Amino acid sequence: xxxxxxxxxxxxxxxxxxxxxxxxxxxxxxxxxxxxxxxxxxxxxxxxxxxxxxxxxxxxxxxxxxxxxxxxxxxxxxxxxxxxxxxxxxxxxxxxxxxxxxxxxxxxxxxxxxxxxxxxxxxxxxxxxxxxxxxxxxxxxxxxxxxxxxxxxxxxxxxxxxxxxxxxxxxxxxxxxxxxxxxxxxxxxxxxxxxxxxxxxxxxxxxxxxxxxxxxxxxxxxxxxxxxxxxxxxxxxxxxxxxxxxxxxxxxxxxxxxxxxxxxxxxxxxxxxxxxxxxxxxxxxxxxxxxxxxxxxxxxxxxxxxxxxxxxxxxxxxxxxxxxxxxxxxxxxxxxxxxxxxxxxxxxxxxxxxxxxxxxxxxxxxxxxxxxxxxxxxxxxxxxxxxxxxxxxxxxxxxxxxxxxxxxxxxxxxxxxxxxxxxxxxxxxxxxxxxxxxxxxxxxxxxxxxxxxxxxxxxxxxxxxxxxxxxxxxxxxxxxxxxxxxxxxxxxxxxxxxxxxxxxxxxxxxxxxxxxxxxxxxxxxxxxxxxxxxxxxxxxxxxxxxxxxxxxxxxxxxxxxxxxxxxxxxxxxxxxxxxxxxxxxxxxxxxxxxxxxxxxxxxxxxxxxxxxxxxxxxxxxxxxxxxxxxxxxxxxxxxxxxxxxxxxxxxxxxxxxxxxxxxxxxxxxxxxxxxxxxxxxxxxxxxxxxxxxxxxxxxxxxxxxxxxxxxxxxxxxxxxxxx
Amino acid sequence: xxxxxxxxxxxxxxxxxxxxxxxxxxxxxxxxxxxxxxxxxxxxxxxxxxxxxxxxxxxxxxxxxxxxxxxxxxxxxxxxxxxxxxxxxxxxxxxxxxxxxxxxxxxxxxxxxxxxxxxxxxxxxxxxxxxxxxxxxxxxxxxxxxxxxx
Numbered sequence: 001x002x003x004x005x006x007x008x009x010x011x012x013x014x015x016x017x018x019x020x021x022x023x024x025x026x027x028x029x030x031x032x033x034x035x036x037x038x039x040x041x042x043x044x045x046x047x048x049x050x051x052x053x054x055x056x057x058x059x060x061x062x063x064x065x066x067x068x069x070x071x072x073x074x075x076x077x078x079x080x081x082x083x084x085x086x087x088x089x090x091x092x093x094x095x096x097x098x099x100x101x102x103x104x105x106x107x108x109x110x111x112x113x114x115x116x117x118x119x120x121x122x123x124x125x126x127x128x129x130x131x132x133x134x135x136x137x138x139x140x141x142x143x144x145x146x147x148x149x150x151x152x153x154x155x156x157x158x159x160x161x162x163x164x165x166x167x168x169x170x171x172x173x174x175x176x177x178x179x180x181x182x183x184x185x186x187x188x189x190x191x192x193x194x195x196x197x198x199x200x201x202x203x204x205x206x207x208x209x210x211x212x213x214x215x216x217x218x219x220x221x222x223x224x225x226x227x228x229x230x231x232x233x234x235x236x237x238x239x240x241x242x243x244x245x246x247x248x249x250x251x252x253x254x255x256x257x258x259x260x261x262x263x264x265x266x267x268x269x270x271x272x273x274x275x276x277x278x279x280x281x282x283x284x285x286x287x288x289x290x291x292x293x294x295x296x297x298x299x300x301x302x303x304x305x306x307x308x309x310x311x312x313x314x315x316x317x318x319x320x321x322x323x324x325x326x327x328x329x330x331x332x333x334x335x336x337x338x339x340x341x342x343x344x345x346x347x348x349x350x351x352x353x354x355x356x357x358x359x360x361x362x363x364x365x366x367x368x369x370x371x372x373x374x375x376x377x378x379x380x381x382x383x384x385x386x387x388x389x390x391x392x393x394x395x396x397x398x399x400x401x402x403x404x405x406x407x408x409x410x411x412x413x414x415x416x417x418x419x420x421x422x423x424x425x426x427x428x429x430x431x432x433x434x435x436x437x438x439x440x441x442x443x444x445x446x447x448x449x450x451x452x453x454x455x456x457x458x459x460x461x462x463x464x465x466x467x468x469x470x471x472x473x474x475x476x477x478x479x480x481x482x483x484x485x486x487x488x489x490x491x492x493x494x495x496x497x498x499x500x501x502x503x504x505x506x507x508x509x510x511x512x513x514x515x516x517x518x519x520x521x522x523x524x525x526x527x528x529x530x531x532x533x534x535x536x537x538x539x540x541x542x543x544x545x546x547x548x549x550x551x552x553x554x555x556x557x558x559x560x561x562x563x564x565x566x567x568x569x570x571x572x573x574x575x576x577x578x579x580x581x582x583x584x585x586x587x588x589x590x591x592x593x594x595x596x597x598x599x600x601x602x603x604x605x606x607x608x609x610x611x612x613x614x615x616x617x618x619x620x621x622x623x624x625x626x627x628x629x630x631x632x633x634x635x636x637x638x639x640x641x642x643x644x645x646x647x648x649x650x651x652x653x654x655x656x657x658x659x660x661x662x663x664x665x666x667x668x669x670x671x672x673x674x675x676x677x678x679x680x681x682x683x684x685x686x687x688x689x690x691x692x693x694x695x696x697x698x699x700x701x702x703x704x705x706x707x708x709x710x711x712x713x714x715x716x717x718x719x720x721x722x723x
Numbered sequence: 724x725x726x727x728x729x730x731x732x733x734x735x736x737x738x739x740x741x742x743x744x745x746x747x748x749x750x751x752x753x754x755x756x757x758x759x760x761x762x763x764x765x766x767x768x769x770x771x772x773x774x775x776x777x778x779x780x781x782x783x784x785x786x787x788x789x790x791x792x793x794x795x796x797x798x799x800x801x802x803x804x805x806x807x808x809x810x811x812x813x814x815x816x817x818x819x820x821x822x823x824x825x826x827x828x829x830x831x832x833x834x835x836x837x838x839x840x841x842x843x844x845x846x847x848x849x850x851x852x853x854x855x856x857x858x859x860x861x862x863x864x865x866x867x868x869x870x871x872x873x
Binding site: 056057060061063064065066067172173609610611612613614615616617618713715 | 730768869871
């Protein structure tokens, strides 16, 4: 059976074979609506590719590493990237590519085509999950076509699809993906139309932008919006945005450019065209028997229909459902560039100004009421920055992911996270702090008399000066840690411990990074090379800020901790009445989170006549290498200062203010999962084995257990002397 | 209770669903494995199995009572490494005699009625394994130990 069927030849019984999007297009083409010519690559091709290449088992392995319920969104993204890399690195078997080449010549003659996903079940009236799978525009030639078919197949396992796996019924053994290969219409005006306005069922909504629809769908171009009566087509309202840019075809893919001045003032559609678009959606409604949501484009004055799917009733979404937020973290390059400027040029300077402003206020002179008021103010400032962190800083981390895809598409490395080595050569505050600590340790290591003096609790003046400089520079990072009071005294034994081991070298510096950069850039020429450099620059900024923004917000947090400590101290001394303050509202929640004690469970459960314990736990391989050492659970600063060289750091969720411990660690094990979390990033910088996403790590592992950390496979083996 | 964390529940379900186990005995340094029919006690502390006395397995058990049993629910499909459970029981095997044997025989036959003739034969010995520890492997690499407590 042929694995490619032209639109006009698709029968009603082939809906599952060609997927929802393709089937809708075929019906509309059959009914005479203006659909660009296209061909469907059936799910048979996907199934054959998976079975003939053995990829099915590899996907099974990726998806069964741990329970989905135990996976964070970041881990799903990592999993999705690993799977995508498998599709990138696995060519089609010759028999399959010969067969497709035979069926597709009309679409591989050099003209621009679109390669779109069409998953069975997608776009049916029961399930409409727009934007879970990938589509590619402006593809030229057979080789590029076959490669992008593989990428569309890979997007069956996108992170967004994994998030909605239950609703999609996603299953390695039964799920599949069809592909639509379609001529591109170089539309000059495009948009979407909703047959029914969700806010008023007697109306339709038309949205339009200049250029291609990708600007609207991707969110970087704000559309004109018309509300039209369904009966009679009277235009009820027209909203004009600030029109400043549009998306058009580039040499490959698409690009965003400023809108020519003559178009800035003019709406993309005339009123009669708005009505034509509405007439088309109502026709679709009659064909499909329900209201439709369509994408369309005008080539000159000719209207084309690009896609139609039913408008589904959006069920009540729980406010606990974080998935829409995770999905919103996917940003375009343009969006991220703007976000980066705002963060670097406005937000971080503002945050540091807040921290500095608070730091110079004297707490000692405040009476009780004033100190309570000061704490409330500090808590609210800290809360403000926590909110901004979530809304602005976290989304910027997508720049790392975006670069990862660009790198993998170009270089096709065996390790899908190799791109991180290229991002690492960047100024991270946590690494600067660690280098400064290492400098102190190095002075101690090379001077036996200094070592002896510090061991006896004597701090020679020459060292004291160096130590003070360190405290001036990085002290407030330690102050933000729970349980870090008198950190200065504890840092000296810590530096002695550091001096007792040979210095750990950072990776990601020097000529090997330059070489890697050149290898990456050598895959591009001309303007593409410049774009690749910009992608790398954004990736590096995202990587650096991901770590540094925690350090900066740590400075704000330190001011709150300092004020709370002052209140606690004066109550303890009897200066203030020793009853607890009743905080309320946001202040209470911020302080509650700050003072929450993390107490790891010390024993595994006794259940039904058994004592149970984990012998081997599987997480995500986040830093290659194999190491064995004694476990130390690190939940707060007190644990960190007790850390001994060669121990394995076991933590719940480490942030960069705590990673000063890492140069002593033989390996890192973390409950929170992901390749881009701080534990993974710093482990990679030092080349330390790291396993993240280890469920209940701090309760299933005890300080003193012997751990073997397999950072290649993501396995932690626990040995405990039960005697 | 979360099924994932209800380890005794997972064990019970597996031991009730499966009828066959691989038994490992040894002679000197040489390990030796066979398939056997088994039944586990309700509290999962004991596992009953039978063997004829003329077998190498019986001879091994007479010399070394420490054994291992493997019970699993693989389906010989692609998903086995990721979805199958594999349970190893470690403990001591004791040959049952007299009243103990008669009581155990009823339990064994109730689970394996087709084995009645075999297990009732004078040449067959009925054993009780006193389980000391279970080791449960899930999703290929996730390993939990359950020590039987007194």
